[in-house]
Amino acid sequence: MGLALALLGAVSQGILWGIMVLGVFITYKLLDIADLTVDGSFALGGCVCAVLVVSGVDPLLAILAAMVAGMVAGAVTGFLHTVFEIPAILAGILTQIGLWSINLRIMGKSNTPLLKNATIFSEVTDATGLSTNVGAIIVGLIVAVVIIVALYWFFGTEIGSACRATGNNEAMVRALGVNTKVTKMIALTLSNGLVGLSGGLICESQKYADIGMGTGAIVIGLAAIVIGEVLWRVLPGAKLHAFGGRLASAVVGSVVYFLIRAIVLQMGMDANDMKLLSAIIVALALCVPVVWERYQLRRAYARASREVAAVDGSTAEGGR
Amino acid sequence: MLKLTHVSKTFNAGTINEKRALIDCNLHLASGDFVTVIGGNGAGKSTLMNMIAGVYPIDAGTIVLDGKNISRLSEPARAQYLGRVFQDPMMGTAADMQIVENLAMAKRRGKTRTLAWGVTRAEKEEYAERLRELGLGLERRLTSKVGLLSGGQRQALTLLMATLTEPKLLLLDEHTAALDPKTAAKVLALTEKIVDERHLTTLMVTHNMNDAIRLGNRLIMMHEGRIIYDVSGAEKRSLTVQDLLQKFEEVSGGELANDRMLLS
Numbered sequence: 001m002g003l004a005l006a007l008l009g010a011v012s013q014g015i016l017w018g019i020m021v022l023g024v025f026i027t028y029k030l031l032d033i034a035d036l037t038v039d040g041s042f043a044l045g046g047c048v049c050a051v052l053v054v055s056g057v058d059p060l061l062a063i064l065a066a067m068v069a070g071m072v073a074g075a076v077t078g079f080l081h082t083v084f085e086i087p088a089i090l091a092g093i094l095t096q097i098g099l100w101s102i103n104l105r106i107m108g109k110s111n112t113p114l115l116k117n118a119t120i121f122s123e124v125t126d127a128t129g130l131s132t133n134v135g136a137i138i139v140g141l142i143v144a145v146v147i148i149v150a151l152y153w154f155f156g157t158e159i160g161s162a163c164r165a166t167g168n169n170e171a172m173v174r175a176l177g178v179n180t181k182v183t184k185m186i187a188l189t190l191s192n193g194l195v196g197l198s199g200g201l202i203c204e205s206q207k208y209a210d211i212g213m214g215t216g217a218i219v220i221g222l223a224a225i226v227i228g229e230v231l232w233r234v235l236p237g238a239k240l241h242a243f244g245g246r247l248a249s250a251v252v253g254s255v256v257y258f259l260i261r262a263i264v265l266q267m268g269m270d271a272n273d274m275k276l277l278s279a280i281i282v283a284l285a286l287c288v289p290v291v292w293e294r295y296q297l298r299r300a301y302a303r304a305s306r307e308v309a310a311v312d313g314s315t316a317e318g319g320r
Numbered sequence: 321m322l323k324l325t326h327v328s329k330t331f332n333a334g335t336i337n338e339k340r341a342l343i344d345c346n347l348h349l350a351s352g353d354f355v356t357v358i359g360g361n362g363a364g365k366s367t368l369m370n371m372i373a374g375v376y377p378i379d380a381g382t383i384v385l386d387g388k389n390i391s392r393l394s395e396p397a398r399a400q401y402l403g404r405v406f407q408d409p410m411m412g413t414a415a416d417m418q419i420v421e422n423l424a425m426a427k428r429r430g431k432t433r434t435l436a437w438g439v440t441r442a443e444k445e446e447y448a449e450r451l452r453e454l455g456l457g458l459e460r461r462l463t464s465k466v467g468l469l470s471g472g473q474r475q476a477l478t479l480l481m482a483t484l485t486e487p488k489l490l491l492l493d494e495h496t497a498a499l500d501p502k503t504a505a506k507v508l509a510l511t512e513k514i515v516d517e518r519h520l521t522t523l524m525v526t527h528n529m530n531d532a533i534r535l536g537n538r539l540i541m542m543h544e545g546r547i548i549y550d551v552s553g554a555e556k557r558s559l560t561v562q563d564l565l566q567k568f569e570e571v572s573g574g575e576l577a578n579d580r581m582l583l584s
């Protein structure tokens with residue numbers, strides 16, 4: 001029973017974090033940038049949301065404010081990266097570090113509980129009588145579907161196509177008259193908006209915000225994307241390149257990540273070791289293709305050598 | 321159509337790697353001119369193209385295209401006037417995107433991007449028609465990723481993309497150099513056909529002296545950042561490779577041809 005509850009909780013968490021994973025997907029997969037702003041903008045979303053809810057703002061409005069705050073954070077990274085040509089990783093780190101102080105300023109302390117306040121989740125469970133986890137799953141699914149549809153639409157538009165192409169071939173995009181500074185700015189803003197939104201959702205679902213809640217978020221995002229891609233690839237009939245499918249697989253990857261996490265925690269692993277496990281998952285996922293290619297090369301060479309040896313051997317026999 | 325006056329560019333000025341890539345270049349192209357550009361390594365051919373396209377800002381001089389001074393415009397801002405094909409087949413297209421998506425982006429070259437759908441149904445038919453003219457069977461692969469195409473196919477596609485919206489000037493920077501001879505000949509024939517049909521003003525860098533003589537109505541030779549020879553009309557038509565080599569030695573006091581130029 002305890003395990004079932006834990007797994008249900010993991011699914012709801014996975015979906016809500018999945019919104020953040022969609023944000024990471026935009027920068028990491030489409031723009032080809034590892035944007036480290038994410039750790040900061042996730043916590044920013046949580047902090048903004050918590051402070052607003054505590055001060056009596058409508059919980060839905062608070063979540064939208066969290067999204068806007070995330071967008072501003074992304075825009076700052078975009079500004080540093082495009083206008084001043086600071087490498088993307090460094091620009092992200094600078095924003096992330098700055099946000100730590102800003103987040104503390106926003107909350108005035110290192111965590112803010114929302115124990116007595118209504119959240120969008122409590123409103124749904126109160127109105128429908130569903131359990132906390134099921135309510136969170138339903139809310140999360142609605143948000144995730146809306147966002148996937150919106151992203152699918154946006155990246156099919158002229159501006160969205162230009163954003164996708166920017167990560168693919170910047171020189172070509174400029175030659176076709178698109179200012180790639182603008183497209184990068186759009187992608188970073190959009191991405192961190194989703195991350196902030198996710199931070200706000202998590203804050204309301206767990207009923208507190210914490211200054212450290214975003215730590216390691218980028219690695220969770222990357223791990224979820226990697227898991228989602230692997231699942232998508234082994235899924236029969238799935239088209240890897242279908243864009244909607246790739247977006248959905250990012251959220252599914254997030255759910256699977258939190259399921260794995262719940263299971264290993266149930267098995268008695270220390271929660272603090274989870275970050276190490278995440279890092280190992282991502283590192284492995286990045287290593288495997290490289291190792292696989294080397295292995296293929298070596299195998300092809302060995303095969304070719306054997307064939308040559310076989311031919312040599314047979315001619316030698318013929319000569320005898 | 322295109323007028324370069326006293327254009328200069330120095331890379332890494334004031335350092336040990338200083339390179340005067342263009343020195344006081346003056347060039348005037350009439351509308352409909354098809355000019356081939358030859359010269360040894362480091363002569364400034366690609367720099368000339370990049371300066372016109374706005375990849376780097378020029379140090380001095382002016383570039384006027386169709387009466388408009390574009391010297392200080394950014395690369396994306398100049399794109400509406402220019403069609404470009406690069407030496408590297410990978411550079412002209414987005415590999416992870418479909419053939420139609422690439423064409424649709426090229427169709428919108430220089431236009432303000434909106435939130436309208438990236439590829440419309442009507443466009444697809446137009447693209448299929450244009451692809452059919454290439455004769456490579458790409459019209460049957462509209463939704464294939466460009467990354468699946470060969471170098472020659474990608475270069476032909478880039479050429480089509482560069483001319484989809486009629487450019488005031490077509491810049492071809494050794495666009496067949498990375499292809500095998502047979503494919504290069506095919507892409508070159510396509511180039512000729514498209515330029516001819518649409519009377520495009522064209523600047524084509526090539527390392528192949530035969531092509532430089534055979535194609536276009538005018539030929540310029542560059543050396544160490546300067547245009548050292550400019551020939552057109554009947555005089556150009558009667559040129560031979562031997563003439564070019566001789567001309568180069570006369571003007572520069574050195575040998576033009578490297579192995580690559582002689583072998584091709």
